[in-house]
Amino acid sequence: MISFSLIIISSLFFSGIIIRTKCIFSGRKGPGIFQPIKDIRKLLRKGSVYSDTSSFIFKIAPTLYFSTLLTATLFIPFGDEPGLISFKGDFVFFAYLLALGKFFMIISSLDTGSSFEGMGASREALYSMLVEPAFFILMGSFALLTGHLSFYEIFSHLHFGSYISYAVGALAAFVFVIIAMIENSRMPIDDPKTHLELTMIHEVMILDNSGFDLGLILYGSSLKFAMYGAIISNFFLTRGKEWFFSVLIFAGIQLLLAVIIGAIESFMARFRMNHNPQFIFSLTSISLLIFLGVLLILGKIV
Amino acid sequence: MTLPILSLTLLSIVLVSLVKEVWKGYITLFAVLGNTVLSSYIAVIALKGHNYEEIFYGGPVFGEIPVRVDALGAWFILLMNFTTLTGILYGRKYLSHYKNHPPNITIHYSSYIAIHLTMLGIYAVQNSLVFLCVWELMAICSFFLIVFEHEKVKTIKAGINFLVQAHIGIVFLMLGFIYVHAHTGSFDFAAINLYSVTAGNAVNFILFLCFFIGFATKAGFVPFHTWLPYAHPAAPAHVSGMMSGVIIKLGIFGILKMLLLIKGNYLLLGYIILILSVISGLYGVMLAIVQHNVKKLLAYHSIENIGIIGIGIGLGCIGLGLNNSGLAFAGFAGALLHTLNHSLFKSLLFYVSGTVYQATHTMNIEKLGGLIKKMPQSATLFLVASMAICGLPPFNGFISEFLIFSGLFHGINSSYMSSSLLMIFSIVGLVTIGGLAILCFTKAFGIIFLGTQRSVYPHPVQEVEFSSLFPKYMVVILIVLIGVVPQFFLGIISTPVSLFTGEIAINTQGMEFISILQSVSVAVWGFILLTLILFGIRKWISSKIIATSPTWGCGYVAPNPKLQYTANSFVRSYRKLAKPLLMINKKETEIKSVFPEPVHVHTNPYDKIEAIFIDLPIKNLKRFMQRFRFLQNGNPQFYILYGVIFILLAIGIPLLADAVNYITGLLKQM
Known part of the structure; x- marks a missing residue:
């Protein structure tokens, strides 16, 4: 429960901090950190416009998408506390739940019969397919390292001992940051601020959404960031600390993640669309390195 | 119980050919229903652990024919009965569109009844000679079922392709059975088991490989899959559903049965099956994505799912080899459950695609679109499948994949580096299969049912009547049930799994997995509840001001259906990535003159493995055979001459051999 509420709280700040960071780096005054949440609140109460081409799929998809995200956050542990739902292999459920949400967003964008939205849908489907192996290899490596098979058990048994294990931990945190960026369609892959539909991924998929649905999708993006932030902070929450230490570490890492994302978005340009698959797939090879590193730690390489 | 089933089948086949056309469907339904009830009764008892056994005497040729249903056979009988039943319920409606072909329909219905019997036979008969006969009969019946529309050249070609490849499989099975018979003198399956205990590892390996190739040809493992993408689209929809759902599962049953009978080196077999299955799964789905014929797309997905089942079997074998009961349980349970799951959702997908075909008269995805508004129920069924x-989640496919994933993650912790590495690569394979399947089915569902209509159909499209939807709802209920209460179904399959892993593994690992699946079920219910709450909130909060307008065209105000994203462009970036592995023939006309003329781009995906393993050898064989064409000159005198030469040789060669023997004998005496 504590992890769920912490994730919800940090999701309220997350987009605001990213925007604030970008403003500071570009020397603008910029809005307050609560502006994104205020926008979302306004959207949730607005009326909607639906395309006459779309069917019921288009209406149910955003809510289902948000529901998968909310359920997925229930799986995330917090240091000594397991998530609300925890069982062996829960990360498989977690990944497939997120895939379910994506499935609905993809078909809902095809539902509009638009000449642009299918483009985003096609890219989203391909990129999320490419990013998935990295997540599974990472979890596989940690399952091998700790001998356990659930988020909670893996994170509570994770100990960093040797130099290699620090390297492995750092690499894993890096891979998770990149996964979070890709899953949220952020900078090196997709530019949320672009104005050309041809170069969009996520934004072009939701061109037709409005009102409550759009609000849910936008808030879902913040929630997803906070969720990945929580997973990354779990690497650093070790057993036996006082709870307020853990909360501080958690908040610090969420803040750091948001600032890093803001910095990346300020200083990097988006990749060319045809370079994206290579970049995403390189994550898989980095995770394979992590796996080999774990084999090395356990002395299994002969 | 065997005699009532046999007599019911024969009687109804005779009746089908005698009665009027309206009654044929009812008689078939009645026969299938009767056989289903009788055989399910046996199967349910067998699944509880009490094997059913009956022994017939088949004369001096066949010897004793034991008919034995164990838990494994029972599980397969139950899942086969269900799909055969929904198949005929839907098929009756499907065939009512073909009223002017009475002989076709008679043959079709009789084959349908007969194939149900032969499949029961395959699951129950324990005598290899009878088994081969039943297997052959099954192949012939499926041929008749496939070539229902035999006046189409494509259909008859696909049928013959199927028949030839089915017989290549049978040759391998025959080799295996004859080898055992030559060494033991018995046709009983138990003899295979006894023989494998005494035979060496190498002999067991070769023997298993022989059976594996035979059964894998039926199941559609790569590279023995090439008949499948032709046969499925050619057959009527309910037959494609049944073929993909249960007939190819006969191959899976055969492989599992042989694993039980032949006590080989499980670790090695597991590695081979696992690697082959990952390749099958990936290759199947990779080709499925670029298909634009709905049924061909689904056919390639059968190969993918056979791959997933194979991964389960391979894992199970590795678990047995490493003495890791958790791995063995997860592998075999995942494989058996996925066999059921695939038979459910795949038959449903084929039934709905049949409905779409009869409504629009096309299977080309690019010509469909917007059907969800005209046939909302069919569209929802297709979406669920x-x-x-x-x-x-929350559907059945997740549960079996979850079991297999659990097995793979269990297996990572094995003490050998090689198996850890194999597991991680299999995980990557399985995840990629899942991701590609999502790409494929968002394309299929999105383009067929969503958006707006892309072409003009011969008659107005509307939702089909309830009697045609009813069997599909039967399937959907099971799909959802397995998804939301998986622990119950895992309990059922623990008896067949115990045949492989032993009772002890069931009591420890089985219980553990059942409790894990209980948590999965809780998570699934939690998700469903949360979703319902969110929909409630949406209804409550969101404003009542709702307007409709055309889709936002980014400034363009005269959109038409042709501007929609197409299936081909949806998979374009994937196609470019996968280009080196696929074989896509592209025909393009270039723009030459200043003034635009109509130009065409035509892409046609082809199977690279088929080109290498089937087409190339056939081409070479044909070239070789060309040299002997002068023999077939159409002149009867020559043919008589060949006969005479043959007789002379038949008499002369033994005489010659005797003479040589005599002379060598003389030489030795000297």
Whole structure:
């Protein structure tokens, strides 16, 4: 429960901090950190416009998408506390739940019969397919390292001992940051601020959404960031600390993640669309390195 | 119980050919229903652990024919009965569109009844000679079922392709059975088991490989899959559903049965099956994505799912080899459950695609679109089945993939580096299969049912009547049930799994997995509840001001259906990535003159493995055979001459051999 509420709280700040960071780096005054949440609140109460081409799929998809995200956050542990739902292999459920949400967003964008939205849908489907192996290899490596098979058990048994294990931990945190960026369609892959539909991924998929649905999708993006932030902070929450230490570490890492994302978005340009698959797939090879590193730690390489 | 089933089948086949056309469907339904009830009764008892056994005497040729249903056979009988039943319920409606072909329909219905019997026979008969006969009969019946529309050249070609490849499989089975018979003198399956205990490892390996190739040809493992993408689209929809759902599962049953009978080196077999299965799964789905014929797309997905089942079997074998009971349980349970799951969602997908075909008279995805508004129920059914086949919760496909994933993650912790590495690569394979399946089915569902209509159909499209939807709802209920209360179904399959892993593994690992699946079920219910609450909130909060307007065209105000994203462009970036592995023939006309003329781009995906393993050898064989064409000159005198030469040789060669023997004998005496 504590992890769920912490994730919800940090999701309220997350987009605001990213925007604030970008403003500071570009020397603008910029809005307050609560502006994104205020926008979302306004959207949730607005009326909607639906395309006459779309069917019921288009209406149910955003809510289902948000529901998968909310359920997925229930799986995330917090240091000594397991998530609300925890069982062996829960990360498989977690990944497939997120895939379910994506499935609905993809078909809902095809539902509009638009000449642009299918483009985003096609890219989203391909990129999320490419990013998935990295997540599974990472979890596989940690399952091998700790001998356990659930988020909670893996994170509570994770100990960093040797130099290699620090390297492995750092690499894993890096891979998770990149996964979070890709899953949220952020900078090196997709530019949320672009104005050309041809170069969009996520934004072009939701061109037709409005009102409550759009609000849910936008808030879902913040929630997803906070969720990945929580997973990354779990690497650093070790057993036996006082709870307020853990909360501080958690908040610090969420803040750091948001600032890093803001910095990346300020200083990097988006990749060319045809370079994206290579970049995403390189994550898989980095995770394979992590796996080999774990084999090395356990002395299994002969 | 065997005699009532046999007599019911024969009687109804005779009746089908005698009665009027309206009654044929009812008689078939009645026969299938009767056989289903009788055989399910046996199967349910066998699944509880009490094997059913009956022994017939088949004369001096066949010897004793034991008919034995164990838990494994029982599980397969139950899942086969269900799909055969929904198949005929839907098929009756499907065939009512072909009223002017009475002989076709008679043959079709009789084959349908007969194939049900032969499949029961395959699951129950324990005598290899009878088994081969039943297997052959099954192949012939499926041939008749496939070539229902035999006046189409494509259909008859696909049928003959199927028949030839089925017989190549049978040759391998025959080799295996004859080898055992030559060494033991018995046709009983128990003899295979006894023989394998005494035979060496190498002999067991070769023997298993022989059976494996035979059964894998039926199941459609790569590279023995090439008949499948032709046969499935050619057959009527309910037959494609049944073929993909249960007939190819006969191959899976055969492989599992042989694993039980032949006590080989499980670790090695497991490695081979696992690697082959990952390749099958990936290759199947990779080709499925670029298909634009709905049924061909689904056919390639059968190969993918056979791959997933194979991964389960391979894992189970590795678990047995490493003495890791958790791995063995998860592998075999996942494989058996996925066999059921695939038979459910795949038959449903084929039934709905049949409905779409009869409504629009096309299977080309690019010509469909917007059907969800005209046939909302069919569209929803297709959506559920698509999500299930992608392995998404809360449907059945997720449960079996979850079991297999659990097995793979269990296996990572093995003490050998080689198996750890193999496991991680299999995980990557399985995840990629899942991701590609999502790409494929968002394309299929999105383009067929969503958006607006892309072409003009011969008659107005509307939702089909309830009697045609009813069997599909039967399937959907099971799909959802397995998804939301998986622990119950895992309990059922623990008896067949115990045949492989032993009772002890069931009591420890089985219980553990049942409790894990209980948590999965809780998570699934939690998700469903949360979703319902969110929909409630949406209804409550969101404003009542709702307007409709055309889709936002980014400034363009005269959109037409042709501007929609197409299936081909949806998979374009994937196609470019996968280009080196695929074989896509592209025909393009270039723009030459200043003034634009109509130009065409035509892409046609082809199977690279088929080109290498089937087409190339056939081409070489043909070239070789060309040299002997002068023999077939159409002149009867020559043919008589060949006969005479043959007789002379038949008499002369033994005489010659005797003479040589005599002379060598003389030489030795000297």
